[in-house]
Amino acid sequence: MHPMLTIAIRAARQAGSFFAKSYERFDIIEIMAKGENNLLTNIAKKAEQIIIEVIHKFYPTHSILSEERGQILSEKNDIQWIIYPLDGITNFTKRLPHFAVSIAVRINGRTEVSAIYNPMLNELFTAVRGQGAQLNGYRLRIKNNNELEGAIIATGFPFKAKQHLAAYINIIAKLFNKCSDFRRAGSAALDLAYVAASRIDAFFEIGLKPWDFMAGELLVREAGGVVTNFGGGYNYLTSGNLLVGSTRIVKKIVPEMQTELSDPLNI
Template sequence: MSDPGNESIVGRKSFTAVAINCAAKAGEWIKTKLGAYSSLDLKYSSQDLVTEVDRGSEKMIRNLIMTHFPDHSFLGEEGVEAGPEASKKALQNALEEEYVWIVDPIDGTTNFVHGFPFFSVSIALAYRGEVIVGVVYDPSRDELFVAEKGKGAYMHGKRTSVALQTTLRESLVATGLPADQHYALPINLKGVQAITPQVRNIRIAGSAALHMAYVAAGRLNGFWEIGLNSWDLAAGSLLIQESGGRVTDTFGEPYHLSVRNVAASNGHIHDELLDALKKAEAQG
């Protein structure tokens, strides 16, 4: 890289354009397959689903990205063996490369399978381990969330900003129901039981990437979940940070690509959310 400064200015624009194009094309194709998938397989558990549409979406995204950036590394959910250890190893291998694209071709496959319109395409680009581009696309609503490191976050060209509420009791927060029923799910349910009485309400809609995009857009005040992967979180983490929010692990340590237990918020309620998880012994 002869001129890192110039590369960051010129390069990121093309990186973002490619990410947007990939998310939009994959999302529109996924939408045509709603209710029309032909195969359904189980991965890590009976709640961890994959269809040929997931695989086709990832192949489409990979091919488009590699056409533009053949020297970059690619980490997609469907190219990794099921289970947390395989995910950890795949991420470690990918991060040895300077640039790595981190992709969830359908975040919310269970929703997609059941025709529940809350799923998304999540695409992030990391440079030397730091996320510099994040795109989350919701094909059902045709909502495109885009962030560039240091340049803000946007939804269809309008800058996004986190919600203004300052306490848990004023907040609408979200979480998930992890596919890992032996470890992550029991811990997350402890958090749900403890936090529900402390907030305005809780949403469990089934797409971590969209939940995080909603935090960035001010629709949710916070989100937490145990046992996620880099492809669930990478794009959404940048959306939130560039919208003025905060993303950490459940112990309050700064977010990085290896984080699996995440807490994200508008920033104002973050410490209170972390404290509630700690008291419930729900940090993972």
């Protein structure tokens, strides 16, 4: 096993265990608003600290990019850990057991290792560049579906980018006429992991941040899928507009989306 994956798993499991123990503790959970439609809890901040301490115990010179703290620079900024201690924070605060710890390691600008852990189901999704993706040690491989008919597509509403709502609704309407059904579960990391596991056939969302998708991106690629922007290109690292799935499904979805995209979304 890749040595950094070993540490990523350790950090994810420790943070996940903390979430599982805190899940029903109404008395210790404090909820704060960081901005419109953006929550923070003391539990997520504590889990973030747990993850950082594990990483820096073994790799004290590595830098970290965190959803809560931002960039934590160190001696080796060419090696960066990207962490999201609680993806699905609204689900957690509402006692919906669908959330995850997400950790990725990028070396010289390439994602090499990823781990996504759902503590409520004890499901650990992992990937190492060039070595495939796994769920609890079992190899994952995306089914290369040919058609949108029968496909299940996951998405996330653009609640932080409501200026794109009209285009988004139009895209949903076009795809809904072609696919079987939609899912909106509230964790982009798990949506990406579920594409890798063929539990859903495709996923798209507007304006994601690196900590939302970096670990899941590697999972999808290592499971045989593709990750693009809404136009089928590869500028999603900048725009955060992601479309993922099997090669054939993505090729079917892109033309459906193209006619509805405003200029800011066509990147």
